[in-house]
Amino acid sequence: MGITIEGVSKRFGEFQALHPTDLTIPTGSLVALLGPSGSGKSTLLRLIAGLEKPDTGRIFLTGRDATHASVQERNIGFVFQHYALFKHMTVRQNIAFGLEIRKASRAEIQARVDELLELVQLSGFGDRYPSQLSGGQRQRVALARALAVEPQVLLLDEPFGALDAKVRKELRKWLRRLHDEVHVTTVFVTHDQEEAMEVADQIVVMNQGRIEQVGSPAEIYDHPATPFVMSFIGPVNELSPRSQLSCQLPEVQTGPHQLFLRPHDVQIEVNPGSSGVSARVKEIIHLGREIQAELVLSDGGSLWAHLSREQYANQPLQVGQQVYVRPKVVKAFPVKKNDKKTEMTRVPVGA
Protein backbone atom coordinates (compact mmCIF):
# COMPACT_ATOMS: atom_id res chain seq x y z
CA MET A 1 0.00 0.00 0.00
CA GLY A 2 1.23 3.48 -0.82
CA ILE A 3 -0.39 5.68 1.81
CA THR A 4 -2.98 4.63 4.37
CA ILE A 5 -4.73 7.09 6.64
CA GLU A 6 -6.83 5.85 9.56
CA GLY A 7 -9.08 8.18 11.53
CA VAL A 8 -6.74 11.14 11.14
CA SER A 9 -8.06 14.50 12.34
CA LYS A 10 -6.60 17.95 12.95
CA ARG A 11 -7.84 21.02 14.76
CA PHE A 12 -6.28 24.51 14.72
CA GLY A 13 -7.62 26.29 17.83
CA GLU A 14 -11.37 26.49 17.34
CA PHE A 15 -11.23 25.43 13.69
CA GLN A 16 -11.66 21.75 12.86
CA ALA A 17 -9.48 21.65 9.75
CA LEU A 18 -9.91 17.92 9.24
CA HIS A 19 -12.58 15.62 10.72
CA PRO A 20 -11.55 11.99 11.39
CA THR A 21 -10.69 10.72 7.92
CA ASP A 22 -9.83 7.36 6.33
CA LEU A 23 -8.15 7.16 2.95
CA THR A 24 -6.05 4.67 1.01
CA ILE A 25 -3.79 5.75 -1.83
CA PRO A 26 -2.37 2.83 -3.86
CA THR A 27 1.36 2.63 -4.65
CA GLY A 28 2.33 4.34 -7.88
CA SER A 29 -0.93 6.24 -8.35
CA LEU A 30 -1.40 9.92 -9.10
CA VAL A 31 -4.07 11.35 -6.83
CA ALA A 32 -5.60 14.82 -6.62
CA LEU A 33 -6.98 16.26 -3.39
CA LEU A 34 -9.64 18.61 -4.75
CA GLY A 35 -11.73 21.12 -2.85
CA PRO A 36 -12.39 24.79 -2.15
CA SER A 37 -10.14 26.74 0.24
CA GLY A 38 -10.66 25.66 3.84
CA SER A 39 -11.78 22.18 2.79
CA GLY A 40 -8.85 20.53 4.60
CA LYS A 41 -7.00 19.35 1.50
CA SER A 42 -3.71 21.12 2.29
CA THR A 43 -3.96 20.07 5.93
CA LEU A 44 -4.32 16.44 4.87
CA LEU A 45 -1.29 16.77 2.57
CA ARG A 46 0.81 18.37 5.33
CA LEU A 47 -0.26 15.62 7.74
CA ILE A 48 0.96 12.99 5.27
CA ALA A 49 4.24 14.90 4.94
CA GLY A 50 4.68 15.19 8.70
CA LEU A 51 4.67 19.00 8.57
CA GLU A 52 1.65 18.84 10.90
CA LYS A 53 0.99 16.43 13.76
CA PRO A 54 -2.43 14.69 13.74
CA ASP A 55 -4.68 15.04 16.82
CA THR A 56 -6.03 11.52 16.32
CA GLY A 57 -5.50 8.57 14.00
CA ARG A 58 -2.56 6.89 12.30
CA ILE A 59 -0.67 7.36 9.04
CA PHE A 60 1.09 4.51 7.19
CA LEU A 61 3.63 5.14 4.43
CA THR A 62 4.46 2.09 2.30
CA GLY A 63 3.11 -0.18 5.04
CA ARG A 64 5.15 1.33 7.91
CA ASP A 65 3.49 3.28 10.72
CA ALA A 66 4.81 6.82 10.19
CA THR A 67 2.42 8.57 12.59
CA HIS A 68 5.20 9.64 14.94
CA ALA A 69 8.00 9.90 12.38
CA SER A 70 9.44 13.39 11.77
CA VAL A 71 9.36 15.04 8.32
CA GLN A 72 13.04 14.22 7.93
CA GLU A 73 12.48 10.50 8.58
CA ARG A 74 9.55 10.07 6.19
CA ASN A 75 11.57 10.25 2.98
CA ILE A 76 9.00 12.31 1.10
CA GLY A 77 9.36 14.90 -1.62
CA PHE A 78 7.38 18.09 -1.06
CA VAL A 79 6.72 20.80 -3.64
CA PHE A 80 5.29 24.14 -2.51
CA GLN A 81 3.05 26.60 -4.33
CA HIS A 82 5.68 29.35 -4.21
CA TYR A 83 8.58 27.03 -5.13
CA ALA A 84 10.47 27.52 -1.80
CA LEU A 85 13.82 27.33 -3.58
CA PHE A 86 17.02 28.21 -1.73
CA LYS A 87 17.72 31.64 -3.23
CA HIS A 88 21.40 31.67 -2.31
CA MET A 89 22.10 28.39 -4.10
CA THR A 90 22.37 27.68 -7.81
CA VAL A 91 20.00 25.27 -9.53
CA ARG A 92 22.61 22.50 -9.16
CA GLN A 93 23.11 23.22 -5.47
CA ASN A 94 19.36 23.26 -4.89
CA ILE A 95 18.90 19.85 -6.50
CA ALA A 96 21.98 18.44 -4.72
CA PHE A 97 20.84 19.64 -1.26
CA GLY A 98 19.01 16.48 -0.18
CA LEU A 99 21.82 14.27 -1.49
CA GLU A 100 24.45 16.26 0.40
CA ILE A 101 22.42 15.92 3.60
CA ARG A 102 22.41 12.17 2.97
CA LYS A 103 26.20 12.29 2.54
CA ALA A 104 26.20 10.93 -0.99
CA SER A 105 29.57 10.90 -2.74
CA ARG A 106 30.59 13.77 -4.99
CA ALA A 107 30.49 11.66 -8.15
CA GLU A 108 27.09 10.22 -7.23
CA ILE A 109 25.65 13.70 -6.65
CA GLN A 110 27.09 14.98 -9.92
CA ALA A 111 25.57 12.11 -11.89
CA ARG A 112 22.17 12.30 -10.19
CA VAL A 113 21.90 16.09 -10.62
CA ASP A 114 22.76 15.81 -14.33
CA GLU A 115 20.13 13.12 -14.74
CA LEU A 116 17.47 15.25 -12.99
CA LEU A 117 18.36 18.40 -14.93
CA GLU A 118 17.77 16.36 -18.05
CA LEU A 119 14.48 15.01 -16.69
CA VAL A 120 13.10 18.50 -15.97
CA GLN A 121 14.53 19.86 -19.25
CA LEU A 122 16.84 22.38 -17.61
CA SER A 123 20.20 20.95 -18.63
CA GLY A 124 21.78 24.30 -19.51
CA PHE A 125 20.52 26.05 -16.39
CA GLY A 126 22.55 24.33 -13.63
CA ASP A 127 24.66 27.34 -12.72
CA ARG A 128 21.86 29.90 -12.62
CA TYR A 129 20.32 31.26 -9.45
CA PRO A 130 16.56 30.87 -8.91
CA SER A 131 16.07 34.63 -9.39
CA GLN A 132 17.26 34.20 -12.99
CA LEU A 133 14.51 31.67 -13.85
CA SER A 134 10.86 31.99 -14.85
CA GLY A 135 8.09 30.69 -12.58
CA GLY A 136 7.61 27.50 -14.57
CA GLN A 137 11.36 26.80 -14.56
CA ARG A 138 11.54 27.41 -10.81
CA GLN A 139 8.77 24.94 -10.16
CA ARG A 140 10.56 22.33 -12.28
CA VAL A 141 13.73 22.90 -10.21
CA ALA A 142 11.63 22.41 -7.06
CA LEU A 143 10.33 19.16 -8.50
CA ALA A 144 13.82 17.96 -9.44
CA ARG A 145 15.03 18.83 -5.93
CA ALA A 146 12.20 16.80 -4.39
CA LEU A 147 12.81 13.85 -6.72
CA ALA A 148 16.59 13.85 -6.13
CA VAL A 149 16.28 11.95 -2.84
CA GLU A 150 14.14 9.24 -4.48
CA PRO A 151 11.19 9.80 -2.17
CA GLN A 152 8.68 7.03 -1.53
CA VAL A 153 5.90 9.61 -1.83
CA LEU A 154 5.79 12.88 -3.81
CA LEU A 155 3.51 15.55 -2.35
CA LEU A 156 2.63 18.77 -4.17
CA ASP A 157 0.70 21.64 -2.57
CA GLU A 158 -1.08 23.69 -5.28
CA PRO A 159 2.02 23.25 -7.47
CA PHE A 160 0.70 25.29 -10.39
CA GLY A 161 -1.19 27.88 -8.36
CA ALA A 162 1.32 30.70 -8.81
CA LEU A 163 1.79 30.24 -12.57
CA ASP A 164 -0.02 31.89 -15.45
CA ALA A 165 -2.65 29.96 -17.40
CA LYS A 166 -0.47 28.91 -20.35
CA VAL A 167 2.49 27.68 -18.28
CA ARG A 168 0.07 25.97 -15.92
CA LYS A 169 -1.43 23.96 -18.76
CA GLU A 170 2.02 22.91 -20.04
CA LEU A 171 3.22 21.89 -16.59
CA ARG A 172 0.11 19.79 -15.96
CA LYS A 173 0.73 17.74 -19.08
CA TRP A 174 4.37 17.52 -18.17
CA LEU A 175 3.64 16.31 -14.61
CA ARG A 176 1.36 13.61 -16.05
CA ARG A 177 4.13 12.45 -18.41
CA LEU A 178 6.73 12.64 -15.66
CA HIS A 179 4.60 10.42 -13.44
CA ASP A 180 4.27 7.90 -16.25
CA GLU A 181 8.08 7.79 -16.38
CA VAL A 182 8.94 7.86 -12.68
CA HIS A 183 5.93 6.03 -11.16
CA VAL A 184 6.38 7.48 -7.68
CA THR A 185 3.18 7.61 -5.60
CA THR A 186 2.07 11.21 -6.07
CA VAL A 187 -0.53 13.32 -4.25
CA PHE A 188 -1.25 16.88 -5.30
CA VAL A 189 -3.58 19.49 -3.91
CA THR A 190 -5.66 21.71 -6.18
CA HIS A 191 -8.81 23.79 -6.11
CA ASP A 192 -9.13 23.59 -9.90
CA GLN A 193 -11.45 20.74 -10.96
CA GLU A 194 -10.22 20.89 -14.55
CA GLU A 195 -6.63 20.42 -13.35
CA ALA A 196 -7.64 17.46 -11.15
CA MET A 197 -9.55 15.84 -14.03
CA GLU A 198 -6.71 16.34 -16.49
CA VAL A 199 -3.81 15.11 -14.34
CA ALA A 200 -5.06 12.60 -11.76
CA ASP A 201 -5.98 8.87 -11.91
CA GLN A 202 -8.05 9.26 -8.78
CA ILE A 203 -9.70 12.37 -7.33
CA VAL A 204 -10.45 12.86 -3.65
CA VAL A 205 -13.11 15.58 -3.36
CA MET A 206 -13.03 17.38 -0.02
CA ASN A 207 -15.34 19.87 1.66
CA GLN A 208 -15.37 21.39 5.15
CA GLY A 209 -12.73 19.03 6.52
CA ARG A 210 -14.35 15.86 5.17
CA ILE A 211 -13.91 13.60 2.15
CA GLU A 212 -17.04 13.80 -0.01
CA GLN A 213 -16.09 11.23 -2.64
CA VAL A 214 -13.15 9.26 -3.98
CA GLY A 215 -13.14 8.08 -7.58
CA SER A 216 -11.78 8.33 -11.09
CA PRO A 217 -12.46 11.60 -12.96
CA ALA A 218 -15.25 9.91 -14.95
CA GLU A 219 -16.90 8.42 -11.85
CA ILE A 220 -16.79 11.75 -10.05
CA TYR A 221 -18.33 13.59 -12.98
CA ASP A 222 -20.93 11.03 -14.01
CA HIS A 223 -21.87 9.68 -10.59
CA PRO A 224 -21.38 12.42 -8.03
CA ALA A 225 -22.02 11.06 -4.54
CA THR A 226 -23.25 14.28 -2.96
CA PRO A 227 -24.84 17.59 -3.97
CA PHE A 228 -21.51 19.24 -3.13
CA VAL A 229 -19.56 17.08 -5.60
CA MET A 230 -22.26 17.63 -8.22
CA SER A 231 -22.04 21.39 -7.94
CA PHE A 232 -18.25 21.62 -7.42
CA ILE A 233 -17.30 19.49 -10.44
CA GLY A 234 -18.62 21.34 -13.46
CA PRO A 235 -21.40 23.89 -13.84
CA VAL A 236 -24.93 23.09 -12.63
CA ASN A 237 -28.43 24.57 -12.39
CA GLU A 238 -30.08 23.87 -9.06
CA LEU A 239 -33.79 23.44 -9.62
CA SER A 240 -36.46 24.33 -7.12
CA PRO A 241 -38.78 21.32 -6.45
CA ARG A 242 -41.69 23.61 -7.31
CA SER A 243 -40.23 24.58 -10.67
CA GLN A 244 -42.21 23.62 -13.75
CA LEU A 245 -39.20 21.65 -14.90
CA SER A 246 -39.15 19.35 -11.89
CA CYS A 247 -42.64 19.17 -10.39
CA GLN A 248 -43.58 16.15 -12.48
CA LEU A 249 -40.53 14.11 -11.43
CA PRO A 250 -41.51 10.99 -9.46
CA GLU A 251 -38.82 11.72 -6.82
CA VAL A 252 -40.35 15.05 -5.91
CA GLN A 253 -43.57 13.27 -4.97
CA THR A 254 -41.79 10.85 -2.58
CA GLY A 255 -40.02 13.40 -0.39
CA PRO A 256 -37.77 16.46 -0.33
CA HIS A 257 -34.93 16.33 -2.86
CA GLN A 258 -32.11 18.56 -4.07
CA LEU A 259 -32.32 18.68 -7.86
CA PHE A 260 -29.52 19.48 -10.30
CA LEU A 261 -29.42 19.91 -14.04
CA ARG A 262 -26.18 20.30 -16.01
CA PRO A 263 -26.32 23.20 -18.51
CA HIS A 264 -25.43 20.80 -21.34
CA ASP A 265 -28.38 18.60 -20.38
CA VAL A 266 -30.87 21.36 -21.20
CA GLN A 267 -32.68 20.74 -24.46
CA ILE A 268 -33.95 23.84 -26.23
CA GLU A 269 -36.62 23.83 -28.97
CA VAL A 270 -37.91 26.82 -30.86
CA ASN A 271 -40.94 25.07 -32.36
CA PRO A 272 -44.15 26.30 -30.60
CA GLY A 273 -45.65 22.81 -30.90
CA SER A 274 -42.98 21.18 -28.66
CA SER A 275 -43.82 19.89 -25.22
CA GLY A 276 -41.24 21.77 -23.12
CA VAL A 277 -41.65 24.47 -20.52
CA SER A 278 -41.79 27.87 -22.15
CA ALA A 279 -38.91 30.26 -21.50
CA ARG A 280 -37.31 33.38 -22.91
CA VAL A 281 -33.72 33.93 -23.93
CA LYS A 282 -32.25 36.63 -21.68
CA GLU A 283 -28.60 36.60 -22.69
CA ILE A 284 -26.24 34.79 -25.06
CA ILE A 285 -22.53 34.47 -24.29
CA HIS A 286 -19.96 32.94 -26.64
CA LEU A 287 -17.50 30.90 -24.55
CA GLY A 288 -15.45 29.77 -27.52
CA ARG A 289 -15.95 26.01 -27.39
CA GLU A 290 -19.63 26.40 -26.61
CA ILE A 291 -22.41 28.94 -26.37
CA GLN A 292 -24.00 29.74 -23.04
CA ALA A 293 -27.61 30.97 -22.94
CA GLU A 294 -29.38 32.37 -19.91
CA LEU A 295 -33.06 31.50 -20.00
CA VAL A 296 -35.93 32.90 -17.91
CA LEU A 297 -38.70 30.37 -17.32
CA SER A 298 -42.32 31.46 -17.44
CA ASP A 299 -42.53 30.90 -13.66
CA GLY A 300 -39.69 33.38 -13.13
CA GLY A 301 -36.85 30.91 -12.46
CA SER A 302 -33.65 31.26 -14.47
CA LEU A 303 -31.59 28.55 -16.11
CA TRP A 304 -28.19 28.25 -17.80
CA ALA A 305 -27.96 26.19 -20.96
CA HIS A 306 -24.81 25.21 -22.88
CA LEU A 307 -25.06 24.55 -26.60
CA SER A 308 -22.33 23.13 -28.79
CA ARG A 309 -21.25 25.28 -31.72
CA GLU A 310 -22.91 22.79 -34.01
CA GLN A 311 -26.23 22.89 -32.16
CA TYR A 312 -26.11 26.66 -32.16
CA ALA A 313 -25.33 26.79 -35.90
CA ASN A 314 -28.35 24.57 -36.63
CA GLN A 315 -30.61 26.50 -34.33
CA PRO A 316 -29.42 30.08 -33.66
CA LEU A 317 -31.07 31.90 -30.76
CA GLN A 318 -31.82 35.57 -30.28
CA VAL A 319 -32.17 37.57 -27.11
CA GLY A 320 -35.87 37.88 -26.23
CA GLN A 321 -36.83 34.82 -28.28
CA GLN A 322 -39.51 32.44 -27.01
CA VAL A 323 -38.19 28.86 -26.60
CA TYR A 324 -39.31 25.55 -25.07
CA VAL A 325 -37.06 23.79 -22.59
CA ARG A 326 -36.81 20.12 -21.58
CA PRO A 327 -34.27 18.67 -19.11
CA LYS A 328 -32.48 15.62 -20.51
CA VAL A 329 -31.14 14.33 -17.17
CA VAL A 330 -31.98 15.64 -13.72
CA LYS A 331 -29.95 14.41 -10.74
CA ALA A 332 -31.92 14.15 -7.52
CA PHE A 333 -30.39 13.84 -4.02
CA PRO A 334 -32.93 13.00 -1.27
CA VAL A 335 -32.68 15.39 1.68
CA LYS A 336 -32.83 13.42 4.93
CA LYS A 337 -33.88 15.15 8.10
CA ASN A 338 -31.10 15.60 10.74
CA ASP A 339 -28.57 14.27 8.29
CA LYS A 340 -26.79 16.17 5.59
CA LYS A 341 -25.55 13.02 3.89
CA THR A 342 -27.55 12.17 0.82
CA GLU A 343 -27.55 9.46 -1.74
CA MET A 344 -27.88 9.92 -5.42
CA THR A 345 -30.44 8.54 -7.76
CA ARG A 346 -30.27 8.98 -11.46
CA VAL A 347 -33.44 10.08 -13.14
CA PRO A 348 -33.78 10.10 -16.90
CA VAL A 349 -36.50 12.51 -17.87
CA GLY A 350 -38.79 12.46 -20.88
CA ALA A 351 -36.84 9.76 -22.71
Add this chain to the structure above:
Amino acid sequence: MLQALSQLSWPWRLTLGYLLLMLVLPLAALIAKSSTVGWAEFWRIATDPVALSAYEVTFVTALLAALVNGVMGTLTAWVLVRYAFPGKKLLEGLIDLPFALPTAVAGLTLATVYSSNGWVGSLLAPFGIRISFTRLGVGVAMLFISFPFVVRTVQPVLQELEKDVEEAAWSLGASRFQTFRRVVLPQILPAVLTGVALGFSRAVGEYGSVVIIASSIPFRDLIAAVLVIQRLEQHDYAGATVIGTVMLGISFLSLVVINLLQAWGSRHET
Protein backbone atom coordinates in the same frame (compact mmCIF):
# COMPACT_ATOMS: atom_id res chain seq x y z
CA MET B 1 31.29 73.64 -13.11
CA LEU B 2 29.07 76.36 -11.65
CA GLN B 3 26.94 76.29 -14.74
CA ALA B 4 26.50 72.53 -14.42
CA LEU B 5 25.53 73.07 -10.80
CA SER B 6 22.87 75.63 -11.70
CA GLN B 7 21.22 73.11 -14.00
CA LEU B 8 20.66 70.62 -11.17
CA SER B 9 17.15 70.28 -9.77
CA TRP B 10 16.55 71.67 -6.30
CA PRO B 11 16.46 68.33 -4.38
CA TRP B 12 19.92 67.64 -5.79
CA ARG B 13 21.25 71.04 -4.88
CA LEU B 14 19.79 70.84 -1.39
CA THR B 15 21.26 67.38 -0.81
CA LEU B 16 24.67 68.38 -2.12
CA GLY B 17 24.70 71.53 -0.01
CA TYR B 18 23.66 69.60 3.08
CA LEU B 19 26.29 66.92 2.57
CA LEU B 20 28.95 69.57 1.99
CA LEU B 21 28.05 71.44 5.14
CA MET B 22 27.47 68.48 7.45
CA LEU B 23 29.98 65.89 6.21
CA VAL B 24 32.62 67.09 3.82
CA LEU B 25 33.57 70.40 5.40
CA PRO B 26 34.05 69.13 8.98
CA LEU B 27 36.07 66.13 7.74
CA ALA B 28 38.17 68.37 5.51
CA ALA B 29 38.73 70.74 8.41
CA LEU B 30 39.87 67.85 10.61
CA ILE B 31 42.34 66.63 8.03
CA ALA B 32 43.55 70.15 7.22
CA LYS B 33 44.07 71.00 10.85
CA SER B 34 45.95 67.78 11.57
CA SER B 35 48.22 68.27 8.56
CA THR B 36 49.42 71.68 9.85
CA VAL B 37 51.79 69.86 12.21
CA GLY B 38 53.82 68.41 9.34
CA TRP B 39 54.43 64.80 8.35
CA ALA B 40 57.10 63.88 10.82
CA GLU B 41 55.20 65.35 13.75
CA PHE B 42 51.95 63.75 12.50
CA TRP B 43 53.63 60.35 12.43
CA ARG B 44 55.13 60.85 15.88
CA ILE B 45 51.77 61.74 17.48
CA ALA B 46 49.86 59.11 15.54
CA THR B 47 52.26 56.29 16.50
CA ASP B 48 52.81 57.38 20.08
CA PRO B 49 52.60 54.18 22.24
CA VAL B 50 49.68 55.61 24.28
CA ALA B 51 47.79 56.36 21.07
CA LEU B 52 48.57 52.94 19.55
CA SER B 53 47.27 51.20 22.63
CA ALA B 54 44.15 53.41 22.59
CA TYR B 55 43.41 52.46 18.96
CA GLU B 56 43.85 48.83 19.79
CA VAL B 57 41.56 49.01 22.85
CA THR B 58 38.95 50.91 20.85
CA PHE B 59 38.83 48.94 17.62
CA VAL B 60 39.44 45.44 18.96
CA THR B 61 36.95 45.83 21.81
CA ALA B 62 34.36 47.40 19.46
CA LEU B 63 34.83 44.57 16.98
CA LEU B 64 34.44 41.93 19.69
CA ALA B 65 31.34 43.68 21.05
CA ALA B 66 29.84 43.94 17.57
CA LEU B 67 30.51 40.25 16.88
CA VAL B 68 28.99 39.14 20.20
CA ASN B 69 25.94 41.25 19.35
CA GLY B 70 25.91 39.73 15.89
CA VAL B 71 25.20 36.39 17.55
CA MET B 72 23.01 37.60 20.42
CA GLY B 73 21.11 40.10 18.27
CA THR B 74 20.34 37.43 15.68
CA LEU B 75 19.13 35.12 18.43
CA THR B 76 16.97 37.89 19.93
CA ALA B 77 15.49 38.74 16.53
CA TRP B 78 14.74 35.03 16.00
CA VAL B 79 12.91 34.81 19.33
CA LEU B 80 10.96 38.01 18.60
CA VAL B 81 9.90 36.83 15.13
CA ARG B 82 9.25 33.15 15.80
CA TYR B 83 7.73 33.05 19.28
CA ALA B 84 4.61 34.62 20.77
CA PHE B 85 4.84 35.28 24.50
CA PRO B 86 3.34 37.68 27.04
CA GLY B 87 5.26 40.94 27.33
CA LYS B 88 6.62 40.72 23.77
CA LYS B 89 5.61 44.32 23.00
CA LEU B 90 7.40 45.49 26.15
CA LEU B 91 10.56 43.62 25.16
CA GLU B 92 10.38 45.14 21.66
CA GLY B 93 10.39 48.59 23.27
CA LEU B 94 13.20 47.72 25.68
CA ILE B 95 15.50 46.70 22.86
CA ASP B 96 15.50 50.23 21.47
CA LEU B 97 16.38 51.73 24.85
CA PRO B 98 20.13 51.98 24.13
CA PHE B 99 19.20 54.17 21.13
CA ALA B 100 17.23 56.60 23.25
CA LEU B 101 19.12 56.65 26.54
CA PRO B 102 21.73 59.42 26.94
CA THR B 103 25.04 57.57 26.94
CA ALA B 104 26.12 59.09 30.27
CA VAL B 105 22.99 57.62 31.86
CA ALA B 106 23.83 54.28 30.27
CA GLY B 107 27.33 54.48 31.77
CA LEU B 108 25.90 55.32 35.15
CA THR B 109 23.47 52.39 35.18
CA LEU B 110 26.16 50.00 33.94
CA ALA B 111 28.58 51.20 36.62
CA THR B 112 25.88 50.59 39.25
CA VAL B 113 25.37 47.02 38.13
CA TYR B 114 28.93 46.05 37.22
CA SER B 115 31.08 47.90 39.78
CA SER B 116 32.72 45.60 42.33
CA ASN B 117 29.91 46.30 44.83
CA GLY B 118 27.10 46.37 42.24
CA TRP B 119 24.54 43.60 41.67
CA VAL B 120 26.51 41.64 39.12
CA GLY B 121 29.98 42.98 39.91
CA SER B 122 29.76 41.82 43.55
CA LEU B 123 28.95 38.28 42.39
CA LEU B 124 32.01 38.21 40.14
CA ALA B 125 34.41 39.94 42.54
CA PRO B 126 35.10 36.78 44.65
CA PHE B 127 36.41 35.11 41.48
CA GLY B 128 38.80 37.99 40.87
CA ILE B 129 36.82 39.28 37.89
CA ARG B 130 36.51 43.04 37.80
CA ILE B 131 34.39 44.73 35.17
CA SER B 132 34.29 48.43 35.95
CA PHE B 133 37.59 50.31 35.51
CA THR B 134 38.90 47.55 33.24
CA ARG B 135 38.81 46.76 29.55
CA LEU B 136 35.96 44.36 30.28
CA GLY B 137 33.92 47.38 31.37
CA VAL B 138 34.66 49.11 28.06
CA GLY B 139 33.38 45.97 26.34
CA VAL B 140 30.21 45.87 28.45
CA ALA B 141 29.46 49.51 27.62
CA MET B 142 30.04 48.88 23.92
CA LEU B 143 27.84 45.76 24.02
CA PHE B 144 25.06 47.79 25.60
CA ILE B 145 25.04 50.69 23.17
CA SER B 146 25.48 48.55 20.01
CA PHE B 147 22.93 45.87 20.92
CA PRO B 148 19.83 47.18 19.04
CA PHE B 149 21.51 47.40 15.62
CA VAL B 150 21.67 43.71 14.73
CA VAL B 151 18.19 43.02 16.16
CA ARG B 152 16.69 45.83 14.11
CA THR B 153 18.40 44.93 10.83
CA VAL B 154 17.84 41.16 11.08
CA GLN B 155 14.24 41.22 12.35
CA PRO B 156 12.55 42.44 9.13
CA VAL B 157 14.58 40.00 7.00
CA LEU B 158 13.63 37.08 9.25
CA GLN B 159 10.01 38.18 9.11
CA GLU B 160 10.08 38.07 5.33
CA LEU B 161 11.78 34.69 5.21
CA GLU B 162 9.16 32.21 4.04
CA LYS B 163 8.45 29.33 6.35
CA ASP B 164 8.08 26.96 3.40
CA VAL B 165 11.78 27.34 2.52
CA GLU B 166 12.64 25.82 5.91
CA GLU B 167 9.97 23.16 5.50
CA ALA B 168 11.46 22.29 2.11
CA ALA B 169 14.85 21.75 3.77
CA TRP B 170 13.28 19.53 6.45
CA SER B 171 11.46 17.47 3.84
CA LEU B 172 14.85 16.88 2.16
CA GLY B 173 16.14 15.44 5.42
CA ALA B 174 17.94 18.44 6.92
CA SER B 175 17.79 18.73 10.72
CA ARG B 176 16.73 22.01 12.29
CA PHE B 177 20.35 22.95 12.88
CA GLN B 178 21.41 22.03 9.32
CA THR B 179 18.45 24.04 8.03
CA PHE B 180 19.50 27.07 10.05
CA ARG B 181 23.16 26.85 9.04
CA ARG B 182 22.68 26.06 5.35
CA VAL B 183 19.37 27.74 4.47
CA VAL B 184 18.41 30.45 6.96
CA LEU B 185 21.81 31.86 7.90
CA PRO B 186 23.04 32.50 4.33
CA GLN B 187 19.86 34.45 3.64
CA ILE B 188 20.06 36.64 6.74
CA LEU B 189 23.86 37.02 6.65
CA PRO B 190 23.88 40.33 4.71
CA ALA B 191 21.50 41.80 7.30
CA VAL B 192 23.60 40.44 10.17
CA LEU B 193 26.72 41.99 8.62
CA THR B 194 24.95 45.33 8.20
CA GLY B 195 23.91 45.20 11.84
CA VAL B 196 27.44 44.29 12.94
CA ALA B 197 28.85 47.15 10.83
CA LEU B 198 26.46 49.69 12.32
CA GLY B 199 27.05 48.38 15.83
CA PHE B 200 30.81 48.46 15.31
CA SER B 201 30.80 52.08 14.09
CA ARG B 202 28.59 53.06 16.99
CA ALA B 203 30.90 51.31 19.48
CA VAL B 204 34.02 52.91 18.00
CA GLY B 205 32.46 56.36 18.43
CA GLU B 206 31.19 55.74 21.95
CA TYR B 207 32.40 58.14 24.63
CA GLY B 208 29.78 58.96 27.30
CA SER B 209 29.24 55.54 28.86
CA VAL B 210 32.84 54.35 28.54
CA VAL B 211 34.25 57.39 30.28
CA ILE B 212 32.11 56.54 33.33
CA ILE B 213 32.67 52.78 33.54
CA ALA B 214 36.38 52.81 32.57
CA SER B 215 39.33 54.23 34.47
CA SER B 216 40.76 55.67 31.23
CA ILE B 217 44.32 54.77 32.23
CA PRO B 218 46.68 54.45 29.20
CA PHE B 219 47.62 50.86 28.23
CA ARG B 220 44.72 49.56 30.30
CA ASP B 221 41.31 50.78 29.25
CA LEU B 222 41.91 54.12 27.56
CA ILE B 223 39.93 54.40 24.33
CA ALA B 224 40.74 56.74 21.43
CA ALA B 225 37.72 59.01 21.92
CA VAL B 226 38.68 59.61 25.55
CA LEU B 227 42.30 60.19 24.51
CA VAL B 228 41.13 62.92 22.11
CA ILE B 229 39.28 64.62 24.95
CA GLN B 230 42.32 64.29 27.25
CA ARG B 231 44.51 65.95 24.61
CA LEU B 232 41.98 68.76 24.24
CA GLU B 233 41.92 69.26 28.01
CA GLN B 234 45.70 69.72 27.80
CA HIS B 235 45.11 72.31 25.03
CA ASP B 236 46.95 69.99 22.60
CA TYR B 237 44.61 70.78 19.77
CA ALA B 238 46.93 69.43 17.03
CA GLY B 239 47.43 66.16 18.91
CA ALA B 240 43.68 65.72 19.25
CA THR B 241 43.08 66.26 15.54
CA VAL B 242 45.88 63.90 14.52
CA ILE B 243 44.40 61.06 16.59
CA GLY B 244 40.97 62.02 15.24
CA THR B 245 42.25 61.75 11.67
CA VAL B 246 43.77 58.32 12.32
CA MET B 247 40.44 57.14 13.78
CA LEU B 248 38.65 58.52 10.77
CA GLY B 249 40.96 56.56 8.46
CA ILE B 250 40.58 53.27 10.31
CA SER B 251 36.79 53.65 10.58
CA PHE B 252 36.55 54.37 6.89
CA LEU B 253 38.67 51.33 6.04
CA SER B 254 36.63 49.03 8.28
CA LEU B 255 33.40 50.24 6.67
CA VAL B 256 34.81 49.54 3.21
CA VAL B 257 35.78 46.03 4.30
CA ILE B 258 32.33 45.42 5.81
CA ASN B 259 30.64 46.71 2.64
CA LEU B 260 32.68 44.26 0.58
CA LEU B 261 31.63 41.47 2.95
CA GLN B 262 28.00 42.49 2.53
CA ALA B 263 28.25 42.50 -1.24
CA TRP B 264 29.76 39.02 -1.03
CA GLY B 265 26.98 37.88 1.31
CA SER B 266 24.25 38.98 -1.10
CA ARG B 267 26.00 37.92 -4.32
CA HIS B 268 23.12 35.59 -5.31
CA GLU B 269 20.63 38.47 -5.55
CA THR B 270 20.31 39.97 -8.98
